Amino acid sequence: MTCGPARADKRRMLTLSRAFRTLIFALLALVAAGASVVAGGSKLEPLTFHTAAGPRAVQVEVADTPERRQVGLMYRRALAPDHGMLFDFGAPQPVAMWMKNTYLSLDMVFVTDKGLVHRVERGAEPLSEAIIDSGAPVRFVVELAAGEADALGLKPGDRVSQRLIDAAAGR
Missing domain, CATH: 2.60.120.1140 (Protein of unknown function DUF192)
Structure with a gap:
């Protein structure tokens, strides 16, 4: 019966991973834009x-x-x-x-x-x-x-x- 919660945990991890990548990308874009x-x-x-x-x-x-x-x-x-x-x-x-x-x-x-x-x-x-x-x-x-x-x-x-x-x- 651990199948349901494990999928939810995996989805949360993927969502968190995407959010983290988006945040890193946004920070890099700000640094690049601010270089000048x-x-x-x-x-x-x-x-x-x-x-x-x-x-x-x-x-x-x-x-x-x-x-x-x-x-x-x-x-x-x-x-x-x-x-x-x-x-x-x-x-x-x-x-x-x-x-x-x-x-x-x-x-x-x-x-x-x-x-x-x-x-x-x-x-x-x-x-x-x-x-x-x-x-x-x-x-x-x-x-x-x-x-x-x-x-x-x-x-x-x-x-x-x-x-x-x-x-x-x-x-």
């Missing part, structure tokens, strides 16, 4: 620095709203090489940045509305409230992990291309 999305829900976009040594590509999150610009890379514990954040201030203006609540040392690349590097602040001190000034009106700031600006060979006058920068520069 980083913390904060922003998609990565290509940005290229045109240096004396040639083009250097990185992937950036775009901070183009007041809320995204305010948070920036705060609270992050890691930033992959060749990755960063592009801040778009909408119009050329003097820009003042700081490192409050930012655990990573960063390089800050101040970029004009013409898409040219104005200046590079290397190795900004984590958690500092010291003001880092653009030194002139700029429209964009690119934040990279400390040391990346040197690794990329960045210097004032280098051209930067990315969809927002190119649009601002009329390219």
